[in-house]
Amino acid sequence: MSMRMAKAIVGTLILVISISCEDILEVTDISDDTVQLLAPSDSSIVAQTNVTFSWSEVFEANQYHVQVATPNFEDAAQIVFDSVVALDSTFLGTRITKTLTDSEYEWRVKAMNSGYETDFSASSFSVNTSSN
Numbered sequence: 641m642s643m644r645m646a647k648a649i650v651g652t653l654i655l656v657i658s659i660s661c662e663d664i665l666e667v668t669d670i671s672d673d674t675v676q677l678l679a680p681s682d683s684s685i686v687a688q689t690n691v692t693f694s695w696s697e698v699f700e701a702n703q704y705h706v707q708v709a710t711p712n713f714e715d716a717a718q719i720v721f722d723s724v725v726a727l728d729s730t731f732l733g734t735r736i737t738k739t740l741t742d743s744e745y746e747w748r749v750k751a752m753n754s755g756y757e758t759d760f761s762a763s764s765f766s767v768n769t770s771s772n
Contacts, residue, residue, distance in 0.1 A: 668700035670700055673751065677695050689741065695735070695749050701727070707748050707749075708721040
């Protein structure tokens with residue numbers, strides 16, 4: 641193998657590796673996307689203490705920051721849930737269930753990836769088990 645051919649092969653390999661690394665390092669900007677809250681919907685009344693929070697998936701997000709406050713985030717008496725939920729082999733969906741007592745609540749979710757995040761989407765609801 642000639643020196644010129646060896647340099648051409650090395651140069652080609654470096655080019656292929658650098659293009660591959662660029663693809664790996666590129667992170668999709670999701671900051672203009674919106675998490676759609678599905679349930680509990682705004683102003684809804686949940687008649688059981690086990691509340692399932694569900695939202696729509698944001699393409700290219702790999703984490704969701706989920707928070708629940710009572711009565712709301714502006715006048716929060718208590719943050720009852722605050723967690724970052726990672727999409728991995730142990731959590732594959734866009735829903736989570738929590739046990740809450742009768743009260744007024746506001747919940748919100750934002751999507752995140754390694755470089756970007758969306759704004760929070762928020763919704764108010766109440767838990768009222770006395771109507772059962």
